[in-house]
Amino acid sequence: MQRKQEKNNRPIGIFDSGFGGLTVMSAISKLLPKENLIYFGDSAHVPYGSKSKKAVTNFTVNISKFLESKDVKLIVVACNTASAFSLDTLKKVIKVPIIGVIEAGSVTAARNTSNKRVGVIGTEGTIKSNAYAAEIKKHDNKINCFSKACPLFVPLVEEGWNKGKITEEIINVYLKDLVNKKIDTLILGCTHYPLLKNSIQKIIGKKIKIIDSATAVAMAVKDLLENKNLLRNKGAGKYCFYVSDDPEKFKTLGSKFFNNKIDKVVKVEL
Numbered sequence: 001m002q003r004k005q006e007k008n009n010r011p012i013g014i015f016d017s018g019f020g021g022l023t024v025m026s027a028i029s030k031l032l033p034k035e036n037l038i039y040f041g042d043s044a045h046v047p048y049g050s051k052s053k054k055a056v057t058n059f060t061v062n063i064s065k066f067l068e069s070k071d072v073k074l075i076v077v078a079c080n081t082a083s084a085f086s087l088d089t090l091k092k093v094i095k096v097p098i099i100g101v102i103e104a105g106s107v108t109a110a111r112n113t114s115n116k117r118v119g120v121i122g123t124e125g126t127i128k129s130n131a132y133a134a135e136i137k138k139h140d141n142k143i144n145c146f147s148k149a150c151p152l153f154v155p156l157v158e159e160g161w162n163k164g165k166i167t168e169e170i171i172n173v174y175l176k177d178l179v180n181k182k183i184d185t186l187i188l189g190c191t192h193y194p195l196l197k198n199s200i201q202k203i204i205g206k207k208i209k210i211i212d213s214a215t216a217v218a219m220a221v222k223d224l225l226e227n228k229n230l231l232r233n234k235g236a237g238k239y240c241f242y243v244s245d246d247p248e249k250f251k252t253l254g255s256k257f258f259n260n261k262i263d264k265v266v267k268v269e270l
């Protein structure tokens with residue numbers, strides 16, 4: 001166990017099944033540039049989106065315990081599938097506060113919709129869990145949610161196919177039913193989808209507002225740290241990256257998601 005660091009200097013732990021959560025880390029680093037951040041990408045077990053609740057929960061409990069051993073002051077579950085499946089369990093077994101991505105995105109969508117018709121897209125696991133619809137109903141039970149799993153989006157993004165004819169055709173096939181339901185708001189309920197945002201907007205049209213949970217989560221992190229008097233107020237934050245497999249691949253692909261170069265990645269076995 002590391003020596004206890006000064007309360008506010010302790011890092012924020014962020015994790016995902018792989019690279020996708022780096023879109024959330026990027027939003028947090030922009031909003032809170034003084035915070036030290038530790039990222040864990042579970043590249044040995046990615047994708048979570050097609051796995052069972054039990055398997056994903058086991059992985060996420062181990063990762064959260066690893067982050068706690070690094071003396072983090074807060075854990076961000078920067079993965080929609082993991083937030084949908086495991087957040088309640090993690091809140092019971094982990095001592096530090098935990099934030100998932102579903103609540104923040106749902107609140108933003110509930111505030112944005114005028115016609116009370118919201119679309120949600122995500123992995124099979126996230127959509128089957130119904131977690132977004134349940135969370136949105138907590139804020140306004142008159143909102144109608146229409147969901148669609150888009151399993152081809154993650155591999156498209158990982159191959160760097162963020163735009164172009166084939167990608168747009170796939171987006172159209174997945175999203176035309178939601179557009180026909182006259183939604184005015186669409187939640188990108190998966191960490192990879194922000195990289196498809198421009199192509200999605202082109203296909204669904206400008207009238208539908210796209211909600212990207214990364215920004216909403218960064219705001220929720222700021223509010224929580226402020227309320228607990230845990231914001232770090234000096235110097236520039238330092239970043240550490242851990243993975244459970246293939247650090248070299250993480251460096252190359254991760255830099256795209258983080259929008260910044262990633263130089264050092266450490267492999268750990270949990």
Ligand code: DGL
Binds near residue numbers: 049122
């Ligand atoms: N990070 C996952 C999510 O946001 C997408 C990738 C995966 O299936 O593991 O749901």
